[in-house]
Amino acid sequence: MEKTKINITDEIAIHISDMNKWFGNFHVLRDINLEVRRGERIVVCGPSGSGKSTLIRCINRLEEHQKGSIIVDGTELTTDLKNIDKIRSEVGMVFQHFNLFPHLTTLENCTLAPMWVRETPEKEATEIAMEMLEKVKIPEQAHKYPGQLSGGQQQRVAIARSLCMKPRIMLFDEVTSALDPEMIKEVLDTMIQLAEEGMTMICVTHEMGFARQVADRVIFMDDGQIVEQNEPEEFFKYPQSNRTKLFLSQILGH
Amino acid sequence: MTNIAFVRKKEIPPSAPPITEVGLIGWLRQNLFSSWLNAILTVLSVYFIVIMLWDFIPWAYGGHWNTKSLRECLDLDPDVACFSVLAARWKQLLFGLYPAEEYWRPTLTFIFLLLAIVPILFPKFFRFFWFSIIYPGLAVWLLWGGSFWSISIVYIGLTFGTLLFLSLIRRYLKNYMIAAILAFLFTAVFFLFISNPLVALLNVILPISLPFVESLKMGGFTLSLIVGVTGIVASFPIGILLALGRQSNLPVIKMICVGFIEFIRGVPLITLLFVASVLLNYFLPPGTNFDIVLRVVIMVTLFSAAYMAEVIRGGLAGLPLGQHEASASLGLTYWQSQRLIIMPQALKISIPGIVNTFIGLFKDTTLVSIISLRDPVGLASTIRADQKWNGIYWELYVAIGLMFFIFCWGMSQYSQYLERKLKTDK
Ligand SMILES: Nc1ncnc2c1ncn2[C@@H]1O[C@H](COP(=O)(O)OP(=O)(O)OP(=O)(O)O)[C@@H](O)[C@H]1O
Ligand SMILES: [Mg+2]
Numbered sequence: 001m002e003k004t005k006i007n008i009t010d011e012i013a014i015h016i017s018d019m020n021k022w023f024g025n026f027h028v029l030r031d032i033n034l035e036v037r038r039g040e041r042i043v044v045c046g047p048s049g050s051g052k053s054t055l056i057r058c059i060n061r062l063e064e065h066q067k068g069s070i071i072v073d074g075t076e077l078t079t080d081l082k083n084i085d086k087i088r089s090e091v092g093m094v095f096q097h098f099n100l101f102p103h104l105t106t107l108e109n110c111t112l113a114p115m116w117v118r119e120t121p122e123k124e125a126t127e128i129a130m131e132m133l134e135k136v137k138i139p140e141q142a143h144k145y146p147g148q149l150s151g152g153q154q155q156r157v158a159i160a161r162s163l164c165m166k167p168r169i170m171l172f173d174e175v176t177s178a179l180d181p182e183m184i185k186e187v188l189d190t191m192i193q194l195a196e197e198g199m200t201m202i203c204v205t206h207e208m209g210f211a212r213q214v215a216d217r218v219i220f221m222d223d224g225q226i227v228e229q230n231e232p233e234e235f236f237k238y239p240q241s242n243r244t245k246l247f248l249s250q251i252l253g254h
Numbered sequence: 255m256t257n258i259a260f261v262r263k264k265e266i267p268p269s270a271p272p273i274t275e276v277g278l279i280g281w282l283r284q285n286l287f288s289s290w291l292n293a294i295l296t297v298l299s300v301y302f303i304v305i306m307l308w309d310f311i312p313w314a315y316g317g318h319w320n321t322k323s324l325r326e327c328l329d330l331d332p333d334v335a336c337f338s339v340l341a342a343r344w345k346q347l348l349f350g351l352y353p354a355e356e357y358w359r360p361t362l363t364f365i366f367l368l369l370a371i372v373p374i375l376f377p378k379f380f381r382f383f384w385f386s387i388i389y390p391g392l393a394v395w396l397l398w399g400g401s402f403w404s405i406s407i408v409y410i411g412l413t414f415g416t417l418l419f420l421s422l423i424r425r426y427l428k429n430y431m432i433a434a435i436l437a438f439l440f441t442a443v444f445f446l447f448i449s450n451p452l453v454a455l456l457n458v459i460l461p462i463s464l465p466f467v468e469s470l471k472m473g474g475f476t477l478s479l480i481v482g483v484t485g486i487v488a489s490f491p492i493g494i495l496l497a498l499g500r501q502s503n504l505p506v507i508k509m510i511c512v513g514f515i516e517f518i519r520g521v522p523l524i525t526l527l528f529v530a531s532v533l534l535n536y537f538l539p540p541g542t543n544f545d546i547v548l549r550v551v552i553m554v555t556l557f558s559a560a561y562m563a564e565v566i567r568g569g570l571a572g573l574p575l576g577q578h579e580a581s582a583s584l585g586l587t588y589w590q591s592q593r594l595i596i597m598p599q600a601l602k603i604s605i606p607g608i609v610n611t612f613i614g615l616f617k618d619t620t621l622v623s624i625i626s627l628r629d630p631v632g633l634a635s636t637i638r639a640d641q642k643w644n645g646i647y648w649e650l651y652v653a654i655g656l657m658f659f660i661f662c663w664g665m666s667q668y669s670q671y672l673e674r675k676l677k678t679d680k
Contacts, residue, residue, distance in 0.1 A: 062579050081587075089585030099580035103598050103678055112594060113584035147679030165584060 008216060011038040012071075013169055013200045014059060019068035021054060028054050029065070030224045036202065038168070041195050043211040043232070044204045046221035047247055052204040055221070056171045059202070060091045073168060089117050092162030093171040096178050098154045100146035106133065106157050107142040110164045118165070125164070132160040136190050152183030156190055163194075170194065172203040206251055212236065220244050317649075323642035339643050340653050346637070347653065350473015350628045356399075356465065360476045363396045367483065375668060390487075397472070397480070399464035403456040407449045415441035469547040473628030475657055480547065481629075482616040482661075485554040489615065490608075492555065493562025498592065500567055511563070518560035523618055526553040531625035550622055558615040565611055569604035570596065602676050609669035613662045620658075630654040 014036040021029040028051050036042060044052050057063040058070060061077055061084045070077045072087045101109050110129035114120040120128070133139045136156035138149075146154055155175055162170060172191065176184045188210050195201060195214040205211065211218050211232050218235040220228040220243075228235070228244045239245045286296040317335030321327045327336035340347070349360055370389035373382045388409070395405045419437035423430060457463075472480060499511035518526075530549040538544055573596060581591035601608070623632030634650045637643050 060583055062582060085585050085587060088583055091583075093580075093583040095576060095580065097574075097576055099574075099576035101577065101580070101595055101599075103602065103676070113586060116590050116594065117585040145678040161584070 008037055008039045012036070013038045013040070013073060014202075015069075015071040016059075017069055019058065019065050019070060021051075021058060021063065021065045021067075028224050029058070032068070032226060034219070034226065036169075036200065038200050039198050041199075041201045041214050041216050042203070042219060043215040043217070044202060044219045044221060045206060045208075045211070045247070045251075046227075050221045051224040052221055053173050054224075056093075056173060056202055056204060059169075059171060060088050060093055062093075085117075089113075089165055090167055091169045091171060092165060092167035094155070094158050094162055094173070094175045096174045098146070098151075098158045098178075100154055100158055100161070102146050105143050105145055106138075106149070109146070109157060110161050113161070114164050128164050128166075129160070132163045133157070135163070135193070136160045137186075150183065151179045152186045155179065155183075155187045159187075159190055159194075169200045169202070172201065172205065174204050174206070176205065176207060208236070208252065220247065222247070314652075324644065324646050325642075335649050335652075336646060337649055337653075339637065339646050339649055343633075343637050343643075346474060347630055347633055348474045349476050350633065351471045352467060352473070352476065353465075353471070356467065359396045359399070359464070359467075363393045364476075364479065366392060366396075367479070395464065397467065397476075398469070399466045401453065401457055402462035402464075403453045407453050411441055411444050411449060414444060469545050470627075472547055474633055475630055477547070477622070477627060477629045478616070478619045478658075481551055481554055481619040481622065484551045485558055485615050485619070486612050488551075488555040489557075489559040489562050489611075492559035493566055493611075494597065496559060496563035497566040497570060500563065501570060515560045515563050518557055519564070523554070523557050524621055524624060526557055527621060527625050529553070546627070550625070550627065554615060554619065557618075558611055561611045561614070562608065565604050565607035566600060568607060569600035569602075572603045573599055602673075605669050605673055605676075609665055613665055616662060616665075617658060630657065 012035060014034065016032055016034040019029060019032040020027070032055060044055065046052050054063055058065050058077075059072060065077075073090055075083050075087055077083065077087060100106075101112070104112065107126065107129055110132060111122065111125040114125040114128060115122060130139055130142065133142055136159055138153055138156055138160075141149055141153060141157070146157065149157065158175075175191075176187050179187060184207070188207060191201070191203070191210070192214055203210070203215075215232045217229055218232050219226055220235070220239075220241075222243050228239065228241050230240075235244075236248065239248055287293045313333070313335050316331070317337040318327050318330060319337050319341050321330065321336065321338040322342075324336055324339070327338060345354070345357070349357055352360060366389060369382075370386045373379045373386050391405045391409055395402060415437050418440055419433055422433040422436060496511050496515060499507045500515065502508045502511070527550060530553040531546065534544065534549060577595055577599065578591065581595040586594065620629055620631040622629050623635070626632065628636060631654060634647075634654065637650065638646060
């Protein structure tokens with residue numbers, strides 16, 4: 001199975017240099033350097049507590065970094081609230097626990113941000129929302145509340161909700177790890193489809209099959225540092241550092 | 255050879271449940287006599303209800319309505335109620351010392367109140383919300399009277415300010431802060447220099463006014479409603495702001511909110527009411543005429559706003575962090591996310607507590623009798639001071655209690671309806 005790399009351009013989507021972050025005294029991210037090009041699909045893996053979530057949450061400022069710089073789509077993340085809101089509206093994020101808005105229907109979940117942030121008229125926002133719900137294959141659930149959907153359906157709504165903002169970059173934080181096995185596939189399929197359409201994606205995941213199939217690059221983190229990165233084939237066949245080897249042996253179960 | 259494999263060949267059709275599970279008997283069995291303990295409790299409760307009603311019903315049902323005084327009642331039959339006091343004084347219980355020829359004004363205000371809350375309580379009628387907006391001014395004018403224009407000018411000024419603010423942010427600047435300050439300044443100028451001559455002019459051109467009724471004439475249930483409804487309406491938004499302020503990242507705002515909430519919660523309402531009625535006069539410059547009803551309303555509002563803030567904070571704390579993160583990650587600003595995502599859910603969780611606070615506030619309005627305002631409880635003493643009704647207690651308090659019960663029960667019913675309606679998880 002050969003995947004297409006034609007999507008990757010020379011344009012830089014995310015540029016992180018010498019980025020450091022502390023939680024109080026705890027040095028959670030250390031000297032992170034990462035360049036993501038438009039159209040690139042990146043999988044981040046690593047043991048629990050290694051700082052994967054924190055890293056991608058820094059990219060849309062859900063966490064604040066203390067040193068170094070993060071430039072997203074040419075805009076640097078500083079304390080300037082305008083920049084932050086701008087970047088957030090262009091970077092979509094999907095969470096492990098879906099975080100849908102339970103008091104709104106599926107459709108309202110999807111139209112809310114376009115209408116309030118982009119000031120899209122309701123009619124147009126609804127059309128976009130239905131289009132995205134078709135894409136994740138649950139248009140028939142549009143008028144239900146999140147509490148009435150299965151986990152896999154909720155996660156696909158969450159993806160659709162992000163897509164409605166027409167983001168240029170998508171962040172996924174372990175989006176399948178709260179799901180039952182039979183629902184994982186439907187969510188992964190949606191993500192694969194997105195990847196094939198050329199979306200710039202950073203996915204924190206332990207689904208190594210997914211990494212093999214869609215990733216252009218796999219990044220391994222441990223102790224708040226990027227320990228190793230490589231193309232998936234190389235990464236899985238010839239891991240370089242001992243920490244990576246240990247991690248892979250644990251996760252692949254031999 | 256044993257064969258454990260099994261394939262169903264015949265479907266079992268559904269049948270009705272046994273008779274002991276359905277109908278009246280089933281209900282009684284499940285709810286009142288499900289166990290020995292339950293059965294004993296049922297019998298005891300029925301016993302207590304019966305002995306309570308045993309005396310009450312004949313007392314209330316046989317009551318006198320037409321006597322001239324308590325003496326006359328006792329002479330007729332001392333064992334039944336003497337409701338004559340209500341027949342003689344019901345107008346006072348409802349309207350206090352309000353001039354009798356103007357009773358139509360509080361009555362109309364009350365009818366309008368019922369109409370004005372409909373669009374707020376039932377979103378179906380939201381298109382009549384404009385009436386809820388003009389109601390406060392209308393109510394103030396009807397109750398206190400005076401020139402129609404001096405109330406309308408407030409609305410004109412505020413509309414002017416709002417329109418100015420909106421057009422400023424639409425057309426010229428995107429900065430809310432500057433637009434708000436500019437709009438505020440212009441509105442202030444309007445009220446300081448333009449409004450008075452304008453009112454004078456309008457009074458000449460088209461004089462519309464009602465006879466003025468001073469605050470000390472307000473009383474009875476009218477007063478309870480004035481204080482209670484204003485307190486409820488005003489304490490709700492203040493409570494929301496206090497709750498948000500208490501969670502703020504800005505230390506100064508947080509400190510002010512925490513200080514205010516803790517201070518108010520630590521002080522009895524009666525103390526605040528005394529401050530409103532007596533002490534405030536020492537602090538205000540002599541000669542200022544700060545309306546007593548307004549002072550009481552402010553104190554009651556602040557008091558319940560502090561409680562409201564804590565109730566809403568409970569609701570905010572009940573929301574998962576993920577809701578904040580999801581709305582932030584979509585690019586919603588702080589106020590958008592509070593308004594569209596956080597508050598609707600936090601308020602929904604807090605409905606029982608909020609309504610509890612409302613009901614508490616409404617009943618606490620009876621405390622104003624202690625600073626000699628004539629709410630129904632205060633009036634009960636006034637009525638007893640009359641020779642004819644000296645010594646009458648039960649009848650008055652039963653009637654007052656019933657009036658309060660109707661309103662509080664209504665609020666509680668509405669909150670249950672709202673909770674059912676907002677349920678989205680099934
Ligand atoms: N808000 C916080 N305050 C303090 N420490 C935190 C906070 N969030 C995370 N941490 C710590 O930072 C470290 C990295 O956390 P992070 O959630 O990024 O790990 P992760 O790689 O995503 O792990 P997992 O696979 O379990 O999700 C952990 O040790 C965690 O305990
Ligand atoms: Mg994580």
